[in-house]
Amino acid sequence: MEQKHMLKVGFVGLGAMGEGMVSKLLTAGFPVVVYNRSAGKVAPLLAKGATQAGTPRAAAEASDVLITMLSNDAVLERVTGGEDGVLAGLASGAIHLSMSTVAPDTSRKLAASHTAQGAHYLAAPVFGRPEMAATKKLWICTSGDVAAIERVRPVLEAMSQGIFSFGEDAGAANIVKLSGNFMIASCVEVMAEVATLAEKNGIAPEAVLGMLTSTIFACPMYQRYSSLILTQDYEPGFKLSLGFKDMNLIQSVALKSETPMPFLSVVQQRFLAAMAEGRADQDWSSIALNSRADAGLPYARFA
Amino acid sequence: MEQKHMLKVGFVGLGAMGEGMVSKLLTAGFPVVVYNRSAGKVAPLLAKGATQAGTPRAAAEASDVLITMLSNDAVLERVTGGEDGVLAGLASGAIHLSMSTVAPDTSRKLAASHTAQGAHYLAAPVFGRPEMAATKKLWICTSGDVAAIERVRPVLEAMSQGIFSFGEDAGAANIVKLSGNFMIASCVEVMAEVATLAEKNGIAPEAVLGMLTSTIFACPMYQRYSSLILTQDYEPGFKLSLGFKDMNLIQSVALKSETPMPFLSVVQQRFLAAMAEGRADQDWSSIALNSRADAGLPYARFA
Amino acid sequence: MEQKHMLKVGFVGLGAMGEGMVSKLLTAGFPVVVYNRSAGKVAPLLAKGATQAGTPRAAAEASDVLITMLSNDAVLERVTGGEDGVLAGLASGAIHLSMSTVAPDTSRKLAASHTAQGAHYLAAPVFGRPEMAATKKLWICTSGDVAAIERVRPVLEAMSQGIFSFGEDAGAANIVKLSGNFMIASCVEVMAEVATLAEKNGIAPEAVLGMLTSTIFACPMYQRYSSLILTQDYEPGFKLSLGFKDMNLIQSVALKSETPMPFLSVVQQRFLAAMAEGRADQDWSSIALNSRADAGLPYARFA
Amino acid sequence: MEQKHMLKVGFVGLGAMGEGMVSKLLTAGFPVVVYNRSAGKVAPLLAKGATQAGTPRAAAEASDVLITMLSNDAVLERVTGGEDGVLAGLASGAIHLSMSTVAPDTSRKLAASHTAQGAHYLAAPVFGRPEMAATKKLWICTSGDVAAIERVRPVLEAMSQGIFSFGEDAGAANIVKLSGNFMIASCVEVMAEVATLAEKNGIAPEAVLGMLTSTIFACPMYQRYSSLILTQDYEPGFKLSLGFKDMNLIQSVALKSETPMPFLSVVQQRFLAAMAEGRADQDWSSIALNSRADAGLPYARFA
The missing domain is CATH 3.40.50.720 (NAD(P)-binding Rossmann-like Domain)
Structure with missing residues (x-):
């Protein structure tokens, strides 16, 4: 040693x-x-x-x-x-x-x-x-x-x-890293959709995500990001513009290797819409806002 | 007591x-x-x-x-x-x-x-x-x-x-249950896309999902379903036809409450394609096969 | 006679x-x-x-x-x-x-x-x-x-x-009718995407759609709907809520007959978002506005 | 002169x-x-x-x-x-x-x-x-x-x-050209979905597309491509690999200009799946086959 x-x-x-x-x-x-x-x-x-x-x-x-x-x-x-x-x-x-x-x-x-x-x-x-x-x-x-x-x-x-x-392929670890980031972005998207559905049906999103992330999805990523989504704390831990870059990088890998990835397409659309609104410097979890907008909810949950 | x-x-x-x-x-x-x-x-x-x-x-x-x-x-x-x-x-x-x-x-x-x-x-x-x-x-x-x-x-x-x-709304718990099933189906889809991308890039899916589900996604759902996807063990624990039914039920809730859910649309397409192929009686995690098919990989990973 | x-x-x-x-x-x-x-x-x-x-x-x-x-x-x-x-x-x-x-x-x-x-x-x-x-x-x-x-x-x-x-199947004509309406909604969506892309790249949408609908897409549907999209004349000829109903009806046919239709899913999301915003009584071609919103453009093209 | x-x-x-x-x-x-x-x-x-x-x-x-x-x-x-x-x-x-x-x-x-x-x-x-x-x-x-x-x-x-x-922008005409190709690919996709839906519901796709392309969609693009889809004549007029290239080029424009285009994502997935199957040298309208495959229909309509 x-x-x-x-x-x-x-x-x-x-x-x-x-x-x-x-x-x-x-x-x-x-x-x-x-x-x-x-x-x-x-x-x-x-x-x-x-x-x-x-x-x-x-x-x-x-x-x-x-x-x-x-x-x-x-x-x-x-x-x-x-x-x-x-x-x-x-x-x-x-x-x-x-x-x-x-x-x-x-x-x-x-x-x-x-x-x-x-x-x-x-x-x-x-x-x-x-x-x-x-x-x-x-x-x-x-x-x-x-x-x-x-x-x-x-x-x-x-x-x-x-x-x-x-x-031995020097690029392999990069593909794994990008895959992980794609999985995180997808976990944000799926929780955003569920939170929005709950709110539109009169159910507290805190209750729904609180239950699911303390039981069948009790893992750090779900817990951290459900908290960010619910509190709408979009101070950047990881900037949205960087997340967008990573989604584009993994898509290039997908195109080159001829691998259709429909969830990736959805997530990439979300990043695009957030970038187009000028939210590049928020935390990347703020793609959750787009789910609210699409459903006719105001961005801010709390007045 | x-x-x-x-x-x-x-x-x-x-x-x-x-x-x-x-x-x-x-x-x-x-x-x-x-x-x-x-x-x-x-x-x-x-x-x-x-x-x-x-x-x-x-x-x-x-x-x-x-x-x-x-x-x-x-x-x-x-x-x-x-x-x-x-x-x-x-x-x-x-x-x-x-x-x-x-x-x-x-x-x-x-x-x-x-x-x-x-x-x-x-x-x-x-x-x-x-x-x-x-x-x-x-x-x-x-x-x-x-x-x-x-x-x-x-x-x-x-x-x-x-x-x-x-x-008090008798329907609320049903919405939560359907939301959880949608989240599980989404976790299957995202891992299927990542596993396929890895395989098409010469990286062992076992290595990629093994790492991610033992670190940032270390929770029972990811571990159970990554195992099913990797081993292609599609003996039904929960039948694909029932998962399809649940995706349709939650979509009805989304339509009625005017809530766009793009991940749900993707997942629903997967179930539809699997049903159309006659795989209604497999485990619902076999929607992962569609990701392989789209990428030109044979269904069976192991000869 | x-x-x-x-x-x-x-x-x-x-x-x-x-x-x-x-x-x-x-x-x-x-x-x-x-x-x-x-x-x-x-x-x-x-x-x-x-x-x-x-x-x-x-x-x-x-x-x-x-x-x-x-x-x-x-x-x-x-x-x-x-x-x-x-x-x-x-x-x-x-x-x-x-x-x-x-x-x-x-x-x-x-x-x-x-x-x-x-x-x-x-x-x-x-x-x-x-x-x-x-x-x-x-x-x-x-x-x-x-x-x-x-x-x-x-x-x-x-x-x-x-x-x-x-x-002889009494339902057949209804499927054809719904299919036609789906094709019209799709033609609105594709032109909306192209118009938005043009505008975001500094090209007049009138020029792009004008050219395409007078040459390779010179047919009444493209001409009528490009005009509505460009002038943003959303007085109802056919109400958005009725278009939404029709997309849901055809999706029911698709689910029952196990037919994945990804374009239909996209269009259905558009109608959902428009309904959620309270635009049920506009002409159904106003789903084109969602394309603008996603791209960070104001709804109104002309001040 | x-x-x-x-x-x-x-x-x-x-x-x-x-x-x-x-x-x-x-x-x-x-x-x-x-x-x-x-x-x-x-x-x-x-x-x-x-x-x-x-x-x-x-x-x-x-x-x-x-x-x-x-x-x-x-x-x-x-x-x-x-x-x-x-x-x-x-x-x-x-x-x-x-x-x-x-x-x-x-x-x-x-x-x-x-x-x-x-x-x-x-x-x-x-x-x-x-x-x-x-x-x-x-x-x-x-x-x-x-x-x-x-x-x-x-x-x-x-x-x-x-x-x-x-x-004056030298790139503008290229954006218009790529937009037109995207519109053609979308017209193939929408007709493929409708043809598949018809077939799965026992209605002749020839009757449905025949009617729609002689009435509300009576324009050369719809007529030419419906014919290719129905006869499955995929001798290359324009190679699928070139269409794939064009979809990727327009997507680059969309990413750079921050323009979400969900139909484009769907179409790009279709090209990817077709490329992954080794169909790069067919006519690009053969993306219609993927709609059949997803719905559990054999590629060949006629034995």
Whole structure:
């Protein structure tokens, strides 16, 4: 176990998720060098023992494992490529651990470019909100070179409560992550439809969803999201625009692999309608409002 | 607590669910008189202490609480009405506890006809499969006259692990029950789409659903139905034709209350397609096969 | 041709359609006896030569062919049955020509009850708006006893520009009529989607629909309804609530015959949303507004 | 009119459409230089008076107006760019008339690159099948620089029965073309649903569609496609894979412009299912088969 702490970790992308993840890595004893475009997020982590790099490339040069945690495919590609990018800094045999939610084809393309330079690219997207990152409660999906995954396992363990591997195709873990997000969006939609039906029939939605999420659907996702739907608390935990992006990414996978997914079509329509109304910055669970609108109910449940 | 055992219980409808429910009532010490159209199911319950009535009316005459547990609205109406029916036998103040999954309007109509005769009709549909009935693990939704519900609470407690009340409208509990079944069907559909997408992308569906149902969707419904989908074990626990009936019932509620429900439309299409193929007698989770067919996969995953 | 004028015609139901139809019958020389619940509509027809009956039964008693043109199944059944109803007045061999848009099962049930009394029931629903009725431009679908259809052909010819027969099953013509209405609603929906897409991309919907409905979709339905969509003239030609009823009727046919119809599901959702907003009395083409709402556009195109 | 024949025309892409279009240009007296990747298609046109170029660039160098008629965006971009491409050969002020069905963003990108070199790019996609190209029956949508459109009008007139302009945005005509294809696919879907419903209810689909397409839907699209659906003649006039491409292109427009289009989602599912079954090379109207499959009917109507 001593040995694992020998891995030097670089981290690029200190959003709400990244901060908690770096903290847990430091807690576990890993040396961590961080890079972030905006400096503000860096200071607290330096105080906890991290060091700072001036470019993604510099962070990669100082690391055995370079983690990226970024908002979308374009940012990942920009940070990875170019003269100051991650790939330019990775030593032979070094590992790029890509934890962002991106398209599987982005992972496959980057895996190929890394392999061409003697480095490794692993997809390792996560399930969990910022507070779960801060408390080591993330779930991690991985795919890519199996030996490389084994080498970074101690790093993954320091940030999560569970790790699941999906084989050598670098894109596989991204498909799993997108599938999970689709399932969450679907659980929001189905509860929104039921809540609306209840309200239109004079039954308290709290009673219906309260019963169902404490019995046959007693699991964290149903409980968390039924609460958001019922209280209409749409402060963003995960922005609607990002959820929309993910639905579009999984649909691209569906189109390419010739897989009809009618529930996905419905959910995508909901995101589209919410985006069209200018609700991109609400929490993605606010797609529940569209169910109300369609049924002639005012958005606000409480005056 | 002595007092509760004074309630005499009648029970009409000894299907797979009814048998277990009567057993639990007998275990709890209630005197139970049973009626069933076909005699075969009665003998084991007589051996456990039940007595037998020759008609639904006779069962009602001998009871403070008459329970019906029947397959659909038409059977319930037939058993309730007419010269030999339940309503003809109910004493003033006696209670008809209607535990079948039926339309809310059926409950409302029967509630009115019972009230007109000085009796009570309560809707009390249940969640749970036969093995849950046999082990007192049912969940019960109730609605109707609140005082009457309180009187039958000991009876409900003898059969269940939890009771949820939804107010005075006799139809309310039926809407909740139908909503729950819609949510289950939706959870089957979403997992079917994800399993198909995985398979078409070279990822083992077992790995994807295994991960998701042990983490963010770790609840009994997801675990049970992912298992059925993955093993393609479509021996009927709950027949597809009954699920189809329930989707049609909830859609009637949606149409009447002017509530658009796009997920419900998708699920209803799935049931329609499965019915059209002659799969009415499979388990309702076999709607998952349609997702495979649409994606060009053979029905059988394993040769 | 002399002979056809020998047929005495009764007519029950003087709505916007009925008035024009009776006028054409009178113009063609048929003796017509009319019945209407509200007297106001009757006077102008009496002035043109019609006579008046005090009950549907009386109108039937005075007729070889009794036509009903009513708003829905319930009204048709009420007018047909009972002591003062049509069926009570029909002589042996007389024909009830049912021109309302109703469910095929309603026609089948009524056909059986007529046959039992030695009379005939024919379904003969029409396509066309009131101004088409007034100008003998209706299209008529018929089904039922073929010999009876031949006998009433002169009557049908007096009201229409074309007659199409669909066999002995009395319900068949109703299915065709409902199918046509579904196709019209679908043509509204597809043009609404295209108009909205154009507007959101800075292209004049008038230009897009103008081109398409003058070239590859140059037919009356597309031209009429594109005009209504573009001008947002939703004065009722055919009420949205009636369109909703028809979509529900055809869906019942689809459910019973196990026929998945995904476009129908979409259209039905649109009608539901419009009904939920209180737009039951607009023209049914106003379902186009929902497409705008979903896309974040204001209902009114012109300030 | 003399003047128009002074325009020298280049033509790249001699598919089934291109052949007929070049013939009509020659008939109208335009000098035409053609380029095609495979030589076979060229000979008959040389015999009619065309000349041949060795590269797209050479064709452009010899032309005032260079027409491209290619199968998709990637081919168009490949033929346009590079050392031997169209753009390298266009003189200052020359016009690239892009008649392929491509994404609006492809047109916008190419318009910008042409403008940067002093040339013009116009989008001018067409409606019509090969036999319509051969008989000058095409309909043309145009967008881009208005003065340039006026200059090429004689060329457009030589190939079509009508020209419709959609303004300065080069992508606009592509959106109109994709919208038209979506409307055609929707007309196939709605007729497929109606034909299936009829068949499952014992009514001849020929009778139902025959009536509706000779009355309220009496327009060429409905008549042509109902005939294909009824006879199940799926020899490709327009390949299913190309229709699928177009549905995906228009969906990209819808996603980018935040426009929910539920009918499009349904149609896209149909194409996906057909592609998944390996029917990419059938005529696109064979999506009608999926309606049959969902309803439990065998694909082949006639043994």
